[in-house]
Amino acid sequence: MEKAAVKGASSARTSYVAEAGMIAAVYAACTLAALVLLQGLAWGPVQFRISEALVVLAVLTPAAVPGLTIGCIVANVANMVIAGTGALGLLDVVFGSLATLVGALWCRKFASRPAIALLGPVIANAVIVPAYLPILLQGLGFYTIPFTTISLDGAYIPMYLFGLVATGVGEAVVVYALGMPLLKALGKANIFKNLS
Numbered sequence: 001m002e003k004a005a006v007k008g009a010s011s012a013r014t015s016y017v018a019e020a021g022m023i024a025a026v027y028a029a030c031t032l033a034a035l036v037l038l039q040g041l042a043w044g045p046v047q048f049r050i051s052e053a054l055v056v057l058a059v060l061t062p063a064a065v066p067g068l069t070i071g072c073i074v075a076n077v078a079n080m081v082i083a084g085t086g087a088l089g090l091l092d093v094v095f096g097s098l099a100t101l102v103g104a105l106w107c108r109k110f111a112s113r114p115a116i117a118l119l120g121p122v123i124a125n126a127v128i129v130p131a132y133l134p135i136l137l138q139g140l141g142f143y144t145i146p147f148t149t150i151s152l153d154g155a156y157i158p159m160y161l162f163g164l165v166a167t168g169v170g171e172a173v174v175v176y177a178l179g180m181p182l183l184k185a186l187g188k189a190n191i192f193k194n195l196s
Contacts, residue, residue, distance in 0.1 A: 130163025
């Protein structure tokens with residue numbers, strides 16, 4: 001009897017790790033594809049990171065929390081290498097991934113109320129990303145926020161407020177316009193219940 005329980009727990013743990021790994025791989029691949037296809041709109045002050053639609057997976061499975069976080073870390077490290085941001089890119093690796101983790105945890109906590117659950121990633125990214133983005137942009141040699149005339153020199157508050165709105169709106173568009181239909185489709189398909 002005890003061996004069966006251990007085997008069952010081991011099998012569940014293996015499924016959890018495999019599920020998290022698949023989610024991480026898909027998130028990273030989607031983010032990097034967006035870098036190529038959307039010419040950088042997956043990063044920066046005005047961003048539509050299409051892969052953020054996958055945060056809805058945290059509503060369906062707890063494995064999405066580490067999966068999304070690891071996928072974000074992998075994508076941000078890859079972007080650091082591709083874009084040549086050097087050590088400055090570590091800001092995005094650490095704090096961008098933190099925003100994804102906080103958003104995924106929020107989704108998980110409010111999984112029974114999807115419309116509220118999806119606010120988590122919007123709020124987390126809108127608050128966290130603009131806090132470090134001006135430092136990153138200045139370090140990369142930008143003098144104004146891309147797509148605007150807002151100077152990066154000594155105007156942190158306007159930069160942060162612009163980033164709060166721009167990042168929040170971009171995240172909301174992706175999470176609600178793409179993520180919500182994805183959530184409904186996956187919920188009907190019972191994919192994650194079948195994996196358990």
